Amino acid sequence: MSVPPAFELDDVHFAYPDGHAALDGFSLRVEDGERVAVLGPNGAGKSTFCLHLNGILTPQQGSVRVCGEPVDRKTLQEVRRRVGVVFQDPDDMLFMPTVAQDVGFGPANLGLSKEEIRVRVEGALAMVGMSGAGERPPHYLSFGQRKRVATATVLSMEPDVLVLDEPSSNLDPRGRREFGEILGSLRQTLVMVTHDLPYALQLCDRAVIIDAGRVVTDGPIRDVLVDDELLQAHDLELPVGFHPDAIWAARARP
Amino acid sequence: MGGTHGGADLESVAAGHSPVHRLDPRVKIVGLIGLVVVAVTTPTGAWLVFASVLAALFVLAAAARLPPLHVVRRMNVEIPFLLAAAILPFTAEDGVRLAITVGAKITIGVLAMIILSSTTPFPRLLQGFAALRAPALLLGIVSFMWRYLHVLADEVARMKTAREARGYSASWIWQAASGGPLIATLFLRALGRGERVYLAMLSRGYAGSIPEGLEVPLTLRRSDVFFLAGLAAMLVVARVVLP
Numbered sequence: 001m002s003v004p005p006a007f008e009l010d011d012v013h014f015a016y017p018d019g020h021a022a023l024d025g026f027s028l029r030v031e032d033g034e035r036v037a038v039l040g041p042n043g044a045g046k047s048t049f050c051l052h053l054n055g056i057l058t059p060q061q062g063s064v065r066v067c068g069e070p071v072d073r074k075t076l077q078e079v080r081r082r083v084g085v086v087f088q089d090p091d092d093m094l095f096m097p098t099v100a101q102d103v104g105f106g107p108a109n110l111g112l113s114k115e116e117i118r119v120r121v122e123g124a125l126a127m128v129g130m131s132g133a134g135e136r137p138p139h140y141l142s143f144g145q146r147k148r149v150a151t152a153t154v155l156s157m158e159p160d161v162l163v164l165d166e167p168s169s170n171l172d173p174r175g176r177r178e179f180g181e182i183l184g185s186l187r188q189t190l191v192m193v194t195h196d197l198p199y200a201l202q203l204c205d206r207a208v209i210i211d212a213g214r215v216v217t218d219g220p221i222r223d224v225l226v227d228d229e230l231l232q233a234h235d236l237e238l239p240v241g242f243h244p245d246a247i248w249a250a251r252a253r254p
Numbered sequence: 255m256g257g258t259h260g261g262a263d264l265e266s267v268a269a270g271h272s273p274v275h276r277l278d279p280r281v282k283i284v285g286l287i288g289l290v291v292v293a294v295t296t297p298t299g300a301w302l303v304f305a306s307v308l309a310a311l312f313v314l315a316a317a318a319r320l321p322p323l324h325v326v327r328r329m330n331v332e333i334p335f336l337l338a339a340a341i342l343p344f345t346a347e348d349g350v351r352l353a354i355t356v357g358a359k360i361t362i363g364v365l366a367m368i369i370l371s372s373t374t375p376f377p378r379l380l381q382g383f384a385a386l387r388a389p390a391l392l393l394g395i396v397s398f399m400w401r402y403l404h405v406l407a408d409e410v411a412r413m414k415t416a417r418e419a420r421g422y423s424a425s426w427i428w429q430a431a432s433g434g435p436l437i438a439t440l441f442l443r444a445l446g447r448g449e450r451v452y453l454a455m456l457s458r459g460y461a462g463s464i465p466e467g468l469e470v471p472l473t474l475r476r477s478d479v480f481f482l483a484g485l486a487a488m489l490v491v492a493r494v495v496l497p
Contacts, residue, residue: 054457077459085457091405092450097377097397101468106458108465117468135470137265137377139404153458 003032004068006161006189007053007083012062014048022048023059024213032067032160035190037200037221040210041235046193049210050163053191054083067160081110084154084188088166090146091138099125099141099149100134106157124156125149128182144175148182161189168196197238201225201247209234222248267324267372274318274373278478279382282374285485286366292489293362299351302496304358310488311365318373325368332364376400381469394464402447409443410436 007030014023022045030036040046051057052064055071064071066079087093096102103121112120125131128148138146147167154162167183168176176199183190183203194200200207200221207221211234217224224230225244231237238244268275274282289307296303315325339356343349371379380397384390413436 051453056453056456077461080457080459085454087450087454087457089450092447093454095398095401095451095455096464096468097380097401098469100470101377104468105455105460105465108468109459109461114467135377137375138401157458 005065006030006032006034006067008065009049009052009059010063010065012052012059012064014052014057014060021213023052026062026210026214028208028215028218030161030189030191033187033189034206035204036192037204037207038191038193038210039195039197039200039207039224039234039236044210044234045213046210047165048213050085050165050191050193053161053163054085055079077110081106081157082159083161083163084157084159085163086151086154086165086167088169090143090150093150093153094138094146097137098134099130099136099138102138102149103134103152103156106153110157120156120158124152127155127186128152129178142175144171144178147171147175147179151179151182155186159188161191162186163191163193165193166196167192167194168199195236197225197231197236198242198247201244202251209236263324264328264371265376267320268375270319270373272318272373273477274314274369276477277373277481278472278474279374279378280385280472281474281478281482282370283379283382283386285482286370288489289485290363290366292493293359296359296493298348298355300496303492304355304362306488306492306496307362308358308365310485311362311369314369315365318369320369320372324372325365328368328372329361329364332360335360377469381472384466385472390464390466402444402451405447406440406444410440413439 007028009026009028012023012026013021015021024045026045026049028049038046038049048057052059052071053066055064055076058064058071066075066082069075069079071079094102096105100121103124104117107117107120121134122131125134128151130145130148130152133141133145133149138149141149151164164183167179171179180199180203183192190204192200192204204221207217207219207224208215209217209224209230216234217230222244225238289310293304293307336357339353339360342353342356346352374382380393380400384393417436
């Protein structure tokens with residue numbers, strides 16, 4: 001049997017209680033190991049899409065499958081282990097008194113033994129370059145460090161899919177680069193919801209533009225980002241004077 | 255972004271290294287609460303007991319190398335209580351003895367809690383209370399409050415800065431009116447924050463209770479036993495023999 005897709009949304013509809021249709025016939029299939037940038041204007045349904053991937057929200061119509069399994073009450077905990085979501089503001093994710101307790105929160109919910117949890121915590125902190133920070137309270141860390149620890153809290157659950165909501169927001173240039181290097185070193189399927197087009201180009205191979213609750217464009221990221229007309233139509237812009245091929249060339253170097 | 259609110263100072267003192275800092279949090283909690291209980295149950299006018307308990311606290315504070323100014327500043331919280339006790343000489347029989355006794359009891363209680371909180375990092379303090387079987391729900395609430403007070407305090411600091419940058423100064427009485435919107439904004443932000451934190455918890459498999467045993471385990475060492483035994487002996491002598 002071939003490897004099932006990392007996730008697959010099929011004709012998903014979702015409206016909030018105020019009647020706003022956030023997802024309106026949303027379909028997207030991402031294969032195992034892909035790196036996908038999800039782009040789109042504010043209010044396009046990006047966050048709603050993220051919350052469907054780990055079953056926080058469930059479609060009112062259509063279906064969501066993660067690693068071949070439908071997302072329902074029975075598979076919910078397993079889906080949340082498989083799909084790790086890194087929220088935009090690390091302070092939303094770091095709620096325990098110390099870094100180590102926070103990184104161990106997910107594994108403990110999975111029912112792992114103390115020894116396994118310890119190994120997972122150390123491993124996840126090492127992956128984000130924060131070894132040795134375990135006993136520190138989160139508010140003693142810089143924003144960039146908190147972002148990395150927030151990512152570790154998800155990595156410690158050994159997810160198959162990593163979903164990042166605006167990974168580069170509020171990071172200073174150095175923090176942005178360091179975080180990009182960490183993301184580049186991970187082997188998980190990566191879904192990155194962002195406005196930062198150069199960052200997306202640097203880290204992803206495929207780009208999906210969503211607007212008004214559905215996928216409007218899906219293709220190789222370089223092809224999508226050189227299409228000025230397409231970008232403009234969906235309120236997306238590259239920084240002034242920036243050409244995608246500059247990053248593309250930098251990426252190609254070993 | 256650290257912010258310069260009151261908590262940072264307490265935490266840097268609590269992160270110090272001294273024999274008192276190194277004691278097991280359970281031992282400090284039991285010992286200092288025991289000491290307060292002894293002081294509170296001591297009858298009026300038993301000056302020797304109060305003096306010896308206070309002396310014990312001074313020895314602890316000195317051994318912990320707590321900055322005197324830090325301790326004195328934190329003692330401020332007892333001023334309203336001392337003022338209340340100061341009414342006693344005018345209202346009660348033998349009021350002066352009573353007022354001094356009440357004052358001594360308050361001072362001992364406050365000083366004991368200052369020493370506890372200034373020598374134990376907050377996560378260890380929570381862990382100590384959890385190990386002593388304090389209700390998990392209560393500790394959970396305190397833990398979240400402590401974590402997000404820092405976040406909220408930073409938000410308040412930023413909002414105040416933004417207000418001042420637009421010509422606000424707190425020196426005019428009519429400007430006090432803008433305190434209301436600030437509190438309202440803060441409330442709404444806290445509400446939104448709470449929802450996002452809950453989503454983040456669900457995303458990591460939260461199913462109704464905070465998992466236990468994530469802390470570095472506590473171990474009782476010889477110094478902990480000595481401390482507790484010594485303090486207990488001293489308290490028994492003070493409470494039983496001296497009055």
